[in-house]
Amino acid sequence: MKLHTALTIAGTDPSGGAGIMADLKSFQSRNVYGMAVVTSVVAQNTTGVHHVEHLSLESIEKQLHDVYSDIMPQAVKTGMIALPEMMDLIYPYVSKPIPYVMDPVMIATSGDRLVSDEAVHFLKSKLIPIATVITPNRNEAEVLADMSITCESDITTAANRILQDLGPQVVIIKGGHIGENATDYAFTKDGNVRTWTSPKYDTVHTHGTGCTFSAVITAELAKGRDVMDAIGIAKDYIALAIKYNPALGNGCGPVNHMAYGLLSNGPETMDELLKNDERR
Numbered sequence: 001m002k003l004h005t006a007l008t009i010a011g012t013d014p015s016g017g018a019g020i021m022a023d024l025k026s027f028q029s030r031n032v033y034g035m036a037v038v039t040s041v042v043a044q045n046t047t048g049v050h051h052v053e054h055l056s057l058e059s060i061e062k063q064l065h066d067v068y069s070d071i072m073p074q075a076v077k078t079g080m081i082a083l084p085e086m087m088d089l090i091y092p093y094v095s096k097p098i099p100y101v102m103d104p105v106m107i108a109t110s111g112d113r114l115v116s117d118e119a120v121h122f123l124k125s126k127l128i129p130i131a132t133v134i135t136p137n138r139n140e141a142e143v144l145a146d147m148s149i150t151c152e153s154d155i156t157t158a159a160n161r162i163l164q165d166l167g168p169q170v171v172i173i174k175g176g177h178i179g180e181n182a183t184d185y186a187f188t189k190d191g192n193v194r195t196w197t198s199p200k201y202d203t204v205h206t207h208g209t210g211c212t213f214s215a216v217i218t219a220e221l222a223k224g225r226d227v228m229d230a231i232g233i234a235k236d237y238i239a240l241a242i243k244y245n246p247a248l249g250n251g252c253g254p255v256n257h258m259a260y261g262l263l264s265n266g267p268e269t270m271d272e273l274l275k276n277d278e279r280r
């Protein structure tokens with residue numbers, strides 16, 4: 001049975017809620033073979049970030065080489081890339097002709113900063129221009145567009161600035177931190193705009209929502225799905241994952257990666273997968 005393949009390049013979360021751990025859970029839930037290159041080892045849990053150790057450039061390079069020289073991913077995402085030197089190293093790998101989803105991770109849900117100012121500058125000048133999709137939350141969009149976002153028209157202005165000045169194909173401004181509902185806005189380079197709305201669940205358990213959302217998009221792009229369809233699936237997935245969160249930990253807990261598969265009639269039952277396989 002053939003599986004689609006996706007790679008995440010990001011930091012870790014030993015408590016399993018965010019970073020690489022959330023990405024691999026998302027890939028697996030969407031029936032995609034997940035691979036992971038670790039950039040930084042982060043001691044964190046639902047209460048916050050407590051220690052960060054960056055891996056050496058040599059280690060990151062060797063991990064990237066071992067993946068790309070053996071199992072070529074069909075889509076790649078980046079999460080926490082804390083230092084500009086790491087971005088330099090990663091750049092040639094994410095510029096390969098496969099979809100590249102960039103989650104411009106800057107600050108954890110707990111409020112802890114995860115990347116340096118210099119890295120943000122590099123993110124803007126180097127990685128975002130080659131991204132297929134970028135998925136900033138409100139704060140990240142404010143930094144990228146260099147303006148504050150307080151209403152819907154600010155979202156449009158910020159997205160247009162990001163598209164024009166930084167040049168990704170699609171920018172999704174996530175509404176987890178804006179408005180009464182959870183509305184996400186996607187703007188494409190060729191002028192399309194789409195929104196997806198779910199109820200905003202009144203919960204503190206949103207640790208790893210951004211990682212999960214962008215990882216599901218990556219998994220769907222690895223299958224060759226259209227970007228807008230991929231975003232729609234990611235939106236349904238994250239809404240159910242938050243709604244049915246397992247309420248773990250003493251702080252902002254993780255989401256439920258089992259919810260979407262169990263509760264939605266997703267297109268990919270095992271039967272359908274096997275049928276697809278026979279057709280190949």
Ligand SMILES: Nc1ncnc2c1ncn2[C@@H]1O[C@H](COP(=O)(O)OP(=O)(O)O)[C@@H](O)[C@H]1O
Nearest residue numbers: 137174175176177182199200201209210213238
């Ligand atoms: N309380 C919530 N209820 C429903 N959806 C939410 C909630 N918080 C975030 N989301 C959704 O989760 C996804 C990640 O958004 P967000 O939390 O803004 O990202 P980040 O984790 O990067 O801050 C988006 O699709 C957003 O709309």
Ligand SMILES: Cc1ncc(COP(=O)(O)O)c(N)n1
Nearest residue numbers: 011018019108208209210211
């Ligand atoms: C290693 C790592 N990467 C990213 C996040 C952001 O998490 P969130 O998805 O809650 O914004 C995190 N807390 N840790």
